[in-house]
Amino acid sequence: MSRLTDLLRRRSAPVPGPVGTRLGTDDGFRAVVDARASVHPSGTSRRVEWWIGGEDRWYAPAVEAAVRQDRPGPAPVLVTRMRVAGGDVVATTWATLASGSSGAAVVVELVNETPVPVAVAVTVQAAKGGAIRRISVDGRCMLVDGETALVVDREPGRYAMVDAAADLWETVTGGRAVIAAPEPVRCRIGAAAGALVVPLPHRSALRFAVPAGDLVDNPSVVFPSAERVTAGWASRLADAATVDLPDQSLAATAHRNLVDLMLADPTPAGAVELCRWGLPRRAVECLLHSDGSPGDRLAAAAWLWTLGRQPGWFSGPGGIPLEDLVRSAGDVPTARWALARMSGLFSALGDTRAAADAGQLVEVEGPPDLVATDVAATSLRDLADRLARISIDGLDLLVDVPDSWLGGGVEVHGLATQRGSLGFAIRWHGDRPALLWELERHDDGPVVLRVPGLDTAFSTVEATGEVLLSAPAGRVPPPRSSSGPTPGAPYDPPIAPSPEGGSFS
Numbered sequence: 001m002s003r004l005t006d007l008l009r010r011r012s013a014p015v016p017g018p019v020g021t022r023l024g025t026d027d028g029f030r031a032v033v034d035a036r037a038s039v040h041p042s043g044t045s046r047r048v049e050w051w052i053g054g055e056d057r058w059y060a061p062a063v064e065a066a067v068r069q070d071r072p073g074p075a076p077v078l079v080t081r082m083r084v085a086g087g088d089v090v091a092t093t094w095a096t097l098a099s100g101s102s103g104a105a106v107v108v109e110l111v112n113e114t115p116v117p118v119a120v121a122v123t124v125q126a127a128k129g130g131a132i133r134r135i136s137v138d139g140r141c142m143l144v145d146g147e148t149a150l151v152v153d154r155e156p157g158r159y160a161m162v163d164a165a166a167d168l169w170e171t172v173t174g175g176r177a178v179i180a181a182p183e184p185v186r187c188r189i190g191a192a193a194g195a196l197v198v199p200l201p202h203r204s205a206l207r208f209a210v211p212a213g214d215l216v217d218n219p220s221v222v223f224p225s226a227e228r229v230t231a232g233w234a235s236r237l238a239d240a241a242t243v244d245l246p247d248q249s250l251a252a253t254a255h256r257n258l259v260d261l262m263l264a265d266p267t268p269a270g271a272v273e274l275c276r277w278g279l280p281r282r283a284v285e286c287l288l289h290s291d292g293s294p295g296d297r298l299a300a301a302a303w304l305w306t307l308g309r310q311p312g313w314f315s316g317p318g319g320i321p322l323e324d325l326v327r328s329a330g331d332v333p334t335a336r337w338a339l340a341r342m343s344g345l346f347s348a349l350g351d352t353r354a355a356a357d358a359g360q361l362v363e364v365e366g367p368p369d370l371v372a373t374d375v376a377a378t379s380l381r382d383l384a385d386r387l388a389r390i391s392i393d394g395l396d397l398l399v400d401v402p403d404s405w406l407g408g409g410v411e412v413h414g415l416a417t418q419r420g421s422l423g424f425a426i427r428w429h430g431d432r433p434a435l436l437w438e439l440e441r442h443d444d445g446p447v448v449l450r451v452p453g454l455d456t457a458f459s460t461v462e463a464t465g466e467v468l469l470s471a472p473a474g475r476v477p478p479p480r481s482s483s484g485p486t487p488g489a490p491y492d493p494p495i496a497p498s499p500e501g502g503s504f505s
Contacts, residue, residue, distance in 0.1 A: 018047075018127070023076045023095035024263040029104035029212045033093050035069055036061040037080040039106050039210045045130025046144055048210045050091065050110060051172065051195075053119035054084040058173040074255035075233035076263065077226050087114035089200075094229045098215070098222040105151075105211040107223045112200045121160070121172045122208050123195040124149045131190020135161055137181045141216070142194050152208045153220040156196040164191035172197065233259060241278040241415045243387065246408025253379060260376035266290040268300035269372040273380040275304050278414045284313050287320060295334035298325045299368045302338035307416040309442045311348040322349075334368045336361050390418050394448030394461075395439075397424055401453035407477030419447045426454070429468065431477055436466040 020034035030042040038061075039048040052059045059082060061067045066083035077094045090111045097104050112118055124142050126132045136143045137159055142150040158177035162168050163185050171177065177197050185192050200206050209219035237255050245251040258277055261270050266286040275283035287300050301320050304313060314320045322345075329335035339358045346355035372378040389396045395417060398410070410426040424437040433454050441447055446461040455469035 021071065021076060021078055022260055022263045023078075023093070023106055025095050025097050025104040027097065027104055029095065030263065031095060031106045031210065033078055033106070036067060037069065037078070037082075037091050037093065037108075038062065039093070039108065040127055041106065041210055041212070044144075044147075044149075045127055045190075046124055046132055046149055047127045047130075048106075048150055049123045049125070050108065050208075051121040051123065051169075052082065052084050052089050053121065053173075053197075054086075054114070055116055056085045058121075058169075059084050059089075060169070071256070073230060073234075074237060074252075074259050075230040076259055077230055084114055084118065086116060087112075089113065089118065092226050094226045096223050096229050098217065099224075100217070100222060102215050102217050102222050103211060103213040105209040105215060105219070105223065107207060107209050107219060107226075109226070110200065110206045110208075112202055112204055115202055117199060117201045119157075119197055120200045120206055121177075121195040121197045122150060122152060123168060123172075123193065125168060125193040126190055132192040133188065133190050134184060134186050135192040135194045136184035137161070137194070137196070139181075140196075140218075142196055144192075148211055148214045150196065150208060150210060151215050151219055152196050152198055153206060153218050154198060156198050158197035159195070160197065161185040161194040162192070163187040164189055168193040168195060171195075236262070237279075239278055239414075241276075242411075242413045243383070243415075244409065244411040246405045246410070247402075250383070254383060257376040257379050261374060261380065264374045264376060267373060267377070268292045268296040269370040269381075270374060270377045271300050272303045272307075272370060273372070273377045273384075275307050276384055276416045277380055278416065280304070280308050280310065280313065280416075284318070284320060288318075294325065294328035294330070295332050295338075296368070296370055298329040298338045299334050299370060301325055302341040303370075305342055305345045306418045309344070311345060314345060315349060337368060384415060387412055388415060388417050388422055391448070391450070393446075394450065395419050395422065397435075397437075397449060397451045398426070398453040401472075403475065406472065406475055407479075418442075428477060431471040433469045433472070434466065435469055438464045 018032045018034055018040040020032045022030060022032055024030040032040045034040065049062065061080065061082050064082055067080065069078060069080045071078055077092065080091045080093065081088045090113060092109045093106060095104065095106050110120055124135065124144055132144050134145050140152050140155060141148050158179055159181055160168060160171045160177040161182050162171055164187050172195050198206060207219045209215055209223065237258060240255060240258055243251050243254050254277065258279065261274060262282060264270060266289045268287060268290050271283045271287035271290060274286055283304055287297065287304065290297060301322065314322050326339065340361040343355050343358035346358055372381060386400060387398065389399050407428050413423045415422045420439050420441040422439050424435065427434045435451055437449060439447060441463055448459055448461055450459045451469065454472050458467065458469055
């Protein structure tokens with residue numbers, strides 16, 4: 001099969017989007033970085049990669065075995081290490097906004113940790129199913145079909161540009177890159193590609209940017225560091241719910257998934273999870289910009305009201321337009337469920353007639369299943385359900401406690417529930433768990449709290465308290481270290497049971 005026939009056949013079938021970590025900025029710029037550090041800017045038909053020329057040969061992350069990628073924290077900042085002869089080349093990748101008017105970009109910083117100089121080829125090629133018909137060079141920039149696709153922070157030492165008749169990898173690794181900037185390359189079938197080759201001395205760094213617009217400034221000057229971007233995401237999560245679990249990997253996913261959800265396409269299901277996990281303003285914005293059926297958007301609005309009970313989210317210029325949602329949803333079961341839940345909201349907004357009509361609706365079915373198309377939303381919903389599940393008269397905490405959690409501490413703060421904002425902790429005293437809890441109830445009605453995964457006999461209607469539960473029947477916590485408290489750690493005194501075995505104030 002000829003290369004032309006192969007290209008045309010591949011483009012005739014639907015092509016799935018790239019799989020990887022979503023990066024983005026507040027102005028809407030998005031990109032995906034895959035597990036091999038390739039950058040795929042959203043809305044384009046190209047990808048940007050980097051190759052390393054060592055003393056012995058050329059290395060490409062896409063095919064090398066010794067490539068490791070890590071996301072150190074919740075922020076969408078990736079660290080990719082590739083082993084080359086004598087050490088690692090480390091790429092840190094993040095998305096950010098430049099100072100001034102330069103706009104947004106994905107920034108990649110390469111550090112040479114090997115003991116010798118290397119060459120870096122930063123490449124622009126067509127993404128799977130995409131096409132590049134014209135590629136050119138302008139100083140430190142590479143342009144694709146008239147748009148700036150890549151900017152490096154120094155003058156390239158060599159250039160390589162090819163059309164369908166040549167292969168970019170073979171051109172670069174075969175020593176056929178040229179010193180002078182070449183003339184633009186055109187390719188009618190969209191197989192043009194190019195590379196800027198830059199020397200990278202031992203223990204030094206190189207930055208390049210994959211911009212959203214026409215960047216002309218130096219990427220090392222106008223873009224903030226990865227550390228500043230990480231701090232910015234931490235400030236966005238300052239008010240989010242927190243969770244600490246014996247399964248540290250599971251606990252770490254909560255804030256990471258919240259970040260991923262903020263960067264995902266807005267959906268009604270995503271708005272609900274943002275609200276549940278303590279980011280209501282983000283939830284309102286998500287719902288305002290979400291697609292989906294009118295019924296799903298109205299149901300999500302009802303969930304936001306149920307979880308937060310804040311009338312201000314539904315009024316004013318930036319509020320959720322309830323009247324439009326109700327009118328567009330029509331008379332369907334999802335809409336009736338939502339309206340029945342929002343009687344109190346209509347009353348708080350001063351619409352007594354709507355409140356009375358909503359109060360007369362009979363709920364035939366339970367809450368609608370808002371389909372979460374994003375993995376982050378599904379994961380957050382599943383974790384919240386493990387921590388606190390609605391019951392007919394209250395909340396069931398920790399319905400399912402794995403054996404691996406026995407003897408380990410659990411701590412939850414700021415989780416929004418239909419009964420109010422919830423925080424609780426589990427501390428172990430021998431084989432008996434102690435429960436500490438605080439529920440900021442939405443109203444004065446009683447809320448029954450239970451912990452069926454640890455003590456099926458316990459229940460309380462107190463909004464706050466602490467109690468030593470019975471040992472889980474037939475389950476023995478694994479032995480824990482008896483080396484004493486960690487120096488500098490806060491001392492948590494043991495809780496003794498009351499004579500009646502009840503709660504403590």
